[in-house]
Amino acid sequence: MGGIGSGRKNGGPLITDYQTIDVRVLQRRGVLTPGTLIGAHPRHETGELPPLQLQVGEDWIILTLRKRTGSPKAVECHNHIRLEHTPCNYGGNRPWFLCPCCSRRVALLYLGTTGYFACRRCRKLAYGSQRETEEGRALRKVSAIRKRLGWPPGVVRGHGERPKGMHRTTFRRLTELHDRYAAVVFEGLSARCDDIEEKISALGESLRRI
Numbered sequence: 001m002g003g004i005g006s007g008r009k010n011g012g013p014l015i016t017d018y019q020t021i022d023v024r025v026l027q028r029r030g031v032l033t034p035g036t037l038i039g040a041h042p043r044h045e046t047g048e049l050p051p052l053q054l055q056v057g058e059d060w061i062i063l064t065l066r067k068r069t070g071s072p073k074a075v076e077c078h079n080h081i082r083l084e085h086t087p088c089n090y091g092g093n094r095p096w097f098l099c100p101c102c103s104r105r106v107a108l109l110y111l112g113t114t115g116y117f118a119c120r121r122c123r124k125l126a127y128g129s130q131r132e133t134e135e136g137r138a139l140r141k142v143s144a145i146r147k148r149l150g151w152p153p154g155v156v157r158g159h160g161e162r163p164k165g166m167h168r169t170t171f172r173r174l175t176e177l178h179d180r181y182a183a184v185v186f187e188g189l190s191a192r193c194d195d196i197e198e199k200i201s202a203l204g205e206s207l208r209r210i
Contacts, residue, residue, distance in 0.1 A: 018110040018125060021063070021117065023083075023097050026054075032083070032095055034058050059083050065115050077115030135188030138181040145178045155182050 026032050036056040053064040063079040082098040084105055096105040099119035109117035110125065142155050149171070151160035159178075162171040 018112075018123065020108050020110055021052075023095050023107050026061075027095050032056055032061070063117065065111075075115070079117050081109070081117065133188070135185055138184035138188075142178055142181045142185060145174050145181070149174060149178075155185050 023032075031038060031054060034057055036054065038054050039052065053062075055062040055064070060080060060082050063081065065077045065079065066075070079100065081100055082103075084096045084098055085093040086096065087093050096107060097109050097119075098104070099106055099109065099122060100116070101118045101122040104119055104121065106119045109119060110123050111117055112123065139155065143153060146153055146155075146157075146160075149160060149166075150163050151157065159175065162168070
């Protein structure tokens with residue numbers, strides 16, 4: 001993993017470059033009760049966040065983060081984050097963070113290099129899928145369809161059998177989608193092969209001139 005907030009050749013940072021805190025995880029752990037004061041170590045796929053102190057009020061939480069700097073002393077960063085609850089269809093309610101920067105309702109907040117949290121939009125983060133090429137996106141969709149149909153992986157393998165219990169209309173729709181995405185993949189492969197062929201031809205021509 002690159003450093004938090006590190007850039008990418010094809011654009012800005014991705015959500016996976018940042019560590020997060022998830023209000024749904026806090027809710028499942030039962031720590032969003034007003035009056036709660038605990039130490040929390042929210043996990044992220046890239047590892048644990050630095051130790052946090054979590055204080056909960058009626059409609060807010062305070063996350064206190066100890067951030068190491070160049071000096072011997074650690075700096076305390078106090079994140080005051082408002083909470084909002086919306087009713088669920090079958091009773092109960094769902095908590096949300098209100099982004100400290102824009103007040104937008106979100107489930108995830110991302111930790112910046114300064115020790116403060118903000119939402120994905122304020123951090124200007126992108127999902128990995130947003131950086132996919134058309135061919136890459138088509139290949140991902142082909143793989144998902146083949147997995148659903150129980151076919152062996154690999155776009156070049158062609159069609160398999162209709163899964164037992166699957167309606168013929170559903171099978172036909174998925175097969176048509178599979179073929180449409182597969183055509184995009186093959187078109188991309190063909191274009192790359194043509195490009196390689198042109199480069200080899202140009203290289204051969206250059207060698208003959210030497």
